[in-house]
Amino acid sequence: MSQDSRAKSPAESAQGAALETILQQWKRERPDLDPSPMAVCGALRRANDRVRTAVEGNAAKGGLDGAGFDVLLTLRRQGRGQTLTPSELAGEMMLSTSAMTNRLDRLEKRGLIERRSDPKDRRSLKIALTEDGFTLADRLVTSHLAAEEQMLAPLDTAEREDLKRLLAKVGA
Amino acid sequence: MSQDSRAKSPAESAQGAALETILQQWKRERPDLDPSPMAVCGALRRANDRVRTAVEGNAAKGGLDGAGFDVLLTLRRQGRGQTLTPSELAGEMMLSTSAMTNRLDRLEKRGLIERRSDPKDRRSLKIALTEDGFTLADRLVTSHLAAEEQMLAPLDTAEREDLKRLLAKVGA
DNA sequence: ATCAAATAGTTCGATATCAAATTATCTTAT
DNA sequence: ATAAGATAATTTGATATCGAACTATTTGAT
Structure with missing residues (x-):
């Protein structure tokens, strides 16, 4: 019933399909698979994209x-x-x-x-x-x-350390 | 004295300069700045690159x-x-x-x-x-x-949840 | 000493991207 | 009904990237 995954807010279209939606789609299409790694890797990619956009915006100030x-x-x-x-x-x-x-x-x-x-x-x-x-x-x-x-302002010092530690373990 | 930051292991050259080295260089050159955000953002970028390489390697198996x-x-x-x-x-x-x-x-x-x-x-x-x-x-x-x-194998379930939560806060 | 192999940087050819212009079709206001 | 504007996809023109070929040097083996 509530599978109106076609709805698209302006915020979403600015950053692609919502991760939540993608996970639900895979659960429906391939119930034999565990899509949870996508949630983590997707969050990683989105976060990296946000930082990259901010960093490139700064570079653009210098032409x-x-x-x-x-x-x-x-x-x-x-x-x-x-x-x-x-x-x-x-x-x-x-x-x-x-x-x-x-x-x-x-x-x-x-x-x-x-x-x-x-x-x-x-x-x-x-x-x-x-x-x-x-x-x-x-x-x-x-x-x-x-x-x-x-970009890191929402994270306190301990969270930043945690994040670094966890990121270092990805693909280690 | 021990500023032989030119040394480069094969492992490093495969993924660019070591983050540690970069941070030390900035501390020396611009002691007025706090370079710690670079450590977090750099770790984010490196982790994303490792995942992307693995994912593209898989895609390549299908041509x-x-x-x-x-x-x-x-x-x-x-x-x-x-x-x-x-x-x-x-x-x-x-x-x-x-x-x-x-x-x-x-x-x-x-x-x-x-x-x-x-x-x-x-x-x-x-x-x-x-x-x-x-x-x-x-x-x-x-x-x-x-x-x-x-890529996520080194992380247990709780760590994956932490990582997702922290990544969601970056640039939020 | 000499010549083959390695190395540094550039050039070349192919491909992927984006923004702007283009073509075709649809929607809206009158 | 019709014309003005919006929209969908493509084409075009400019740029950035890579791998391979190329040129100029240096290194190393004999």
Whole structure:
């Protein structure tokens, strides 16, 4: 009777089908299966999506997408004047080196990073933040942490520790 | 002295820089900031990545990518013979309708779904699983749940409930 | 010393995504 | 009844990604 799973609130459509609905559908279609892992993995995915959206919103304030933002912050946290090679950057952020070439091209055009040739190995490059890049990274990391803190605001310190501990066990 | 944060184990490079290292770098570079939200959000992202990799690995066993897999399972859980329009599918999985057109093209070429014209509204389409699509979805959902269950194996029932509750609070 | 193999970065070809424009059809206001 | 606007799906154009091929160097084996 109350199986009007077609009803869709605006809130739901903004984030896809409700997890509750999905679970009920599977219980009906495949009563031989236990769909409960979907509830946990679905909650994980939704939470990650919410955080990602918030983080990308912050990056956009600096005119960056998530990709460029990651590069800038990875370089910034190495320390002033420190460099990484394109390969190291790709490794740190689980990206192909060809995608990294593309990201670096864009950041270089915007004057946020520069490619320096390595005198020790002429195949290699040192990627460094420019002054502008350093400044922008320093500004964005502050608001980035504020945005993340806001996402975590409903959790107290103990809950955050619990969450970290439990997340570390997923797929361990 | 012991700031040899350049050391990189093979295990780390497979999943990017170690979270611990990242936190230490920020403490050194920006002692004015509290980087602890990064630890939680980073753990969230890593856990989600591990689950996504496992889930895509399962989809690949059916010759599908994550995209096609999602479409197939979304249709399957509606029930045998049930249909959704391309717009509804796009809405359920937070995707543009143009991306959905593309996904449906591929699945149709493989004979897993079919587009039926809607006699009630000739602008609209009903997307239905073929017999092959239904069979494949039924096979894949079983191994999909097994793969998710394996990712959650280190967590007991109470921990899974805790994790769901905590994840729901993130960004709430 | 020399040449084969490994490595760093880029380029190329294919694919997936999105937003905007397009086509066809339906709904609504008059 | 009809025209204006809304809606469904697709096409188009731009961009980002990956894996493979490519170029330039360096390393290592003999």
